[in-house]
Amino acid sequence: MRRRLSDVSGPARLAPSGEGLGQDELALAARNHGLPLEAMRYDVTPPGLHYVLTHYDIPHVPDDASWRLTVSGRVQRVLSLSPARLRAYPAVTTRVTMECAGNGRALLSPRPVSQPWLVEAVGTADWTGVPLRLLLDEAGIESGAVDVVFTGVDHGVERGVEQDYQRGLPLDVATGDDPEVLVAYAMNGAPLPPQHGSPLRLVVPGWYGMAQVKWLRDITVVDTPFTGFQQSVAYRIRQVPEEEGEPVTRIAPRALLIPPGFPDFMSRTRVVAPGPVLLEGRAWSGRAPVTSVEVSTDGGLTWHRARLEPDHGHRWAWRRWSSMWSAVPGVHVLSTRAHDEAGNTQPLVQPWNLGGFASNLVQRVPVICADPTDTA
Amino acid sequence: MRRRLSDVSGPARLAPSGEGLGQDELALAARNHGLPLEAMRYDVTPPGLHYVLTHYDIPHVPDDASWRLTVSGRVQRVLSLSPARLRAYPAVTTRVTMECAGNGRALLSPRPVSQPWLVEAVGTADWTGVPLRLLLDEAGIESGAVDVVFTGVDHGVERGVEQDYQRGLPLDVATGDDPEVLVAYAMNGAPLPPQHGSPLRLVVPGWYGMAQVKWLRDITVVDTPFTGFQQSVAYRIRQVPEEEGEPVTRIAPRALLIPPGFPDFMSRTRVVAPGPVLLEGRAWSGRAPVTSVEVSTDGGLTWHRARLEPDHGHRWAWRRWSSMWSAVPGVHVLSTRAHDEAGNTQPLVQPWNLGGFASNLVQRVPVICADPTDTA
Known part of the structure; x- marks a missing residue:
C-alpha cells in the first residue's frame, strides 16, 4: 500500500459554532503554550513563560559549532557564518513584545481549526544579535532584488506540502532600521533555548511571530516576490480560500x-x-x-x-x-x-x-x- | 446582589464520548503545558520544556529574602527558615522525572473535565535542596504525629472551596530516605523559576506532581490524618463520587x-x-x-x-x-x-x-x- 504526503494532511477546516475542540487542536495546545497572564507582572518574561509556537518539531541541534548561516542569492559575496563569528560583530539588544498571529483564534466563530489560542500567545524578551542590514550590506545586494527569504531547519508537512519553515521580508524591511531586524543568538542574556530557535533566529520587532524565523540556516536574496507556503497560502487575511488576501505583517494593538x-x-x-x-x-x-x-x-x-x-x-x-x-x-x-x-x-x-x-x-x-x- | 464563592465553581463534570473540549479546558491547556515529546532527547529537560501545572495563579514573590518556611505543629522546636538559611545546609541534588497525576486524562471516555493532558505532562530535572528528614529531625517530632502537611502560597477556589494549595505525606514517607524528600531551592543548578515554585518547593521523587508542593511556606506535623481538599476530595481513585477511594501516590510505569x-x-x-x-x-x-x-x-x-x-x-x-x-x-x-x-x-x-x-x-x-x- 503506497502512501502520499497528502494523506497525512487534511484541508483547512472551520469548526462550526458550538463544536468543542478536537484532539488535533488539543495536541497543539498541549505542546505549545501561552503566557500565564499573571506573568505580565514582569517587564521581561522569565524563561519558560514566554509563549511558544512550533510549527513542526523543535529541531535537534547537537552541536552549535558546526552550524553555518549562509547569506546567498542575489548578492555579490556569499557569506557563511558560524554562531561564534556572529557573536564577534557589534551586538545589539532590543526588547521586543512578540505575539502569535493566531492569538485569539479560538474565540472566533466559526473557529479556524489550528493552534487554538485564546488571548495568551504573547511574551517579552531582550533579544541580542547582529542587525540583518549589516550582514546584507557585507554580502552586497545586487540590483533587481525584491525580497529576502529566511529558512529554518524545522521540517514538516502542512496541507500536504512538505517544507522547511520559510518566510520572506520585503527588501526595504530587511534592510531597514525602523524596526531594525536582528539575527539573534541570545534571549535575556543567555544563548537561545531550543524552543526559541537555538542557535540562531530572526527577530523582526513589531511583526507577528510568523516572521521571527527560528533555527535560521539560510538567508536568500531573491529577485522575484517570495511565494512559499507560509507567505502565500498561510498567514493571509482572507474571507474565502480563493482570494489572494492581504499578508499578515505588523501586530495590531x-x-x-x-x-x-x-x-x-x-x-x-x-x-x-x-x-x-x-x-x-x-x-x-x-x-x-x-x-x-x-x-x-x-x-x-x-x-x-x-x-x-x-x-x-x-x-x-x-x-x-x-x-x-x-x-x-x-x-x-x-x-x-x-x-x-x-x-x-x-x-x-x-x-x-x-x-x-x-x-x-x-x-x-x-x-x-x-x-x-x-x-x- | 450578593455572590458566594460556590457561584464561581461548577461541580465536577464528565464530558460524554464525542464532546469536544470546552473553553474552560482550553484555558487550562493554554496556560499549562506539556513536554514536546522530541525534548525527551535531553537527559535533563531544558528550562521551559518541563511540564507545568499550576492550580491557581503563579504567586507573585517580589522578594526571596523575606520568605520564611516554618516547620511547626507537633514538634519540639518551631523552625523559621529563610531560603538563604536553607542553602547553608548540606545540599542534596536528585534527578527526578516528574509526571502530572492527570496525564492521559483527555484520552479517557467519558472525559473528566479538568486539565486536558494527552501523554505529555512529564519532565526531568536536577533538583537541589535540603532533605526534609533533616529539618524534621531538627524540629523534633513529638509522639502521636501521623502526617506532615505542606502548604503553598498559591491561592484559589476549587469546587466552591477557597484554599491555599495543601497536601500531606504520611510521617514515614516524610522522614524516609527511599525516596529522600527534598525541600528544593534550585532546578538544574539555578534558582527555581517562578512557575516551578520559587523560592522553595517540595520534591518527592517517584510521586505524581500533586505531592510536589510549590511556593512552600509551611510544614506542619499533625496528629490526625490530613483531610484537606487536595487529599480527600481531589487526587483519589474513585468510580463514583460517594466512595472514599484510594489515594493517588506513586507514578505508574x-x-x-x-x-x-x-x-x-x-x-x-x-x-x-x-x-x-x-x-x-x-x-x-x-x-x-x-x-x-x-x-x-x-x-x-x-x-x-x-x-x-x-x-x-x-x-x-x-x-x-x-x-x-x-x-x-x-x-x-x-x-x-x-x-x-x-x-x-x-x-x-x-x-x-x-x-x-x-x-x-x-x-x-x-x-x-x-x-x-x-x-x-
Whole structure:
C-alpha cells in the first residue's frame, strides 16, 4: 500500500459554532503554550513563560559549532557564518513584545481549526544579535532584488506540502532600521533555548511571530516576490480560500489585564473582595506607539482612561498600565483596550478571517466580587 | 446582589464520548503545558520544556529574602527558615522525572473535565535542596504525629472551596530516605523559576506532581490524618463520587516514544522514509525500577524488546531506550510499554476513574511511511 504526503494532511477546516475542540487542536495546545497572564507582572518574561509556537518539531541541534548561516542569492559575496563569528560583530539588544498571529483564534466563530489560542500567545524578551542590514550590506545586494527569504531547519508537512519553515521580508524591511531586524543568538542574556530557535533566529520587532524565523540556516536574496507556503497560502487575511488576501505583517494593538484577585481552578473566574482593587496590565502595538489605554468594569459599556507608563526607551516592548477600581459585590466583566498613534484600536466584535489571524478583540475577564462574610 | 464563592465553581463534570473540549479546558491547556515529546532527547529537560501545572495563579514573590518556611505543629522546636538559611545546609541534588497525576486524562471516555493532558505532562530535572528528614529531625517530632502537611502560597477556589494549595505525606514517607524528600531551592543548578515554585518547593521523587508542593511556606506535623481538599476530595481513585477511594501516590510505569520522522502540522501524524528508523524514547516508574521496555510497530499486536540503558545512578529519573525499525511503505502505529520490578506494566485499554488520575495507557504514534518518489 503506497502512501502520499497528502494523506497525512487534511484541508483547512472551520469548526462550526458550538463544536468543542478536537484532539488535533488539543495536541497543539498541549505542546505549545501561552503566557500565564499573571506573568505580565514582569517587564521581561522569565524563561519558560514566554509563549511558544512550533510549527513542526523543535529541531535537534547537537552541536552549535558546526552550524553555518549562509547569506546567498542575489548578492555579490556569499557569506557563511558560524554562531561564534556572529557573536564577534557589534551586538545589539532590543526588547521586543512578540505575539502569535493566531492569538485569539479560538474565540472566533466559526473557529479556524489550528493552534487554538485564546488571548495568551504573547511574551517579552531582550533579544541580542547582529542587525540583518549589516550582514546584507557585507554580502552586497545586487540590483533587481525584491525580497529576502529566511529558512529554518524545522521540517514538516502542512496541507500536504512538505517544507522547511520559510518566510520572506520585503527588501526595504530587511534592510531597514525602523524596526531594525536582528539575527539573534541570545534571549535575556543567555544563548537561545531550543524552543526559541537555538542557535540562531530572526527577530523582526513589531511583526507577528510568523516572521521571527527560528533555527535560521539560510538567508536568500531573491529577485522575484517570495511565494512559499507560509507567505502565500498561510498567514493571509482572507474571507474565502480563493482570494489572494492581504499578508499578515505588523501586530495590531492589544491591551491585556493581569486578572485580579484569585481564580477558580476550572472556570478561571476571578474572585475579589469589595473595595479598592488595582487593575494593571500591559499594552502594545507593532503598528505605531501606544498612546492610551482604557479600562471598562462593566463589560465595555463605559470606559475610563488608565495610567500608562512611558516606554522607558523600549519602543517595541509592551507598556505597563494601571487603574484603580472600587469593587462592589456582584458579577463584573473587566476589559481594557489600547489605542496607537496611527489611530488603531481594538474591536468589541472581532472581524473574522479564514485563518484566524491578527485578532485583537477586547479581552473579557469575568470577576465575582464576593462579600467575605458570605463564602459558604 | 450578593455572590458566594460556590457561584464561581461548577461541580465536577464528565464530558460524554464525542464532546469536544470546552473553553474552560482550553484555558487550562493554554496556560499549562506539556513536554514536546522530541525534548525527551535531553537527559535533563531544558528550562521551559518541563511540564507545568499550576492550580491557581503563579504567586507573585517580589522578594526571596523575606520568605520564611516554618516547620511547626507537633514538634519540639518551631523552625523559621529563610531560603538563604536553607542553602547553608548540606545540599542534596536528585534527578527526578516528574509526571502530572492527570496525564492521559483527555484520552479517557467519558472525559473528566479538568486539565486536558494527552501523554505529555512529564519532565526531568536536577533538583537541589535540603532533605526534609533533616529539618524534621531538627524540629523534633513529638509522639502521636501521623502526617506532615505542606502548604503553598498559591491561592484559589476549587469546587466552591477557597484554599491555599495543601497536601500531606504520611510521617514515614516524610522522614524516609527511599525516596529522600527534598525541600528544593534550585532546578538544574539555578534558582527555581517562578512557575516551578520559587523560592522553595517540595520534591518527592517517584510521586505524581500533586505531592510536589510549590511556593512552600509551611510544614506542619499533625496528629490526625490530613483531610484537606487536595487529599480527600481531589487526587483519589474513585468510580463514583460517594466512595472514599484510594489515594493517588506513586507514578505508574510509562514509556514514551520520541515520534520519529517529521510531523504534519495539524494532525501531528508522522512521516518517515522506508528503511531503518531509530526508535527511541524514555521509560520510568515511581513504583519500582524499570526492568524492560517493549516496542510494537503494529499497534500492539506484537512486541519486541528494546535496548534499555542503565539508570546511571539516577533511580528516580527516566531511562533511555532504543530499538531499530525497518519501515516499509504504509500506515503504522508505533507503541511502547514499560515493565517495572514490582510487576507493573501499562494497559492497552485504560481502566477508568472519575478524576482521570494515574493513567498509563500505551502510547499510540500514527506514522505514514511514504515512498519518497511519490510525494504529490
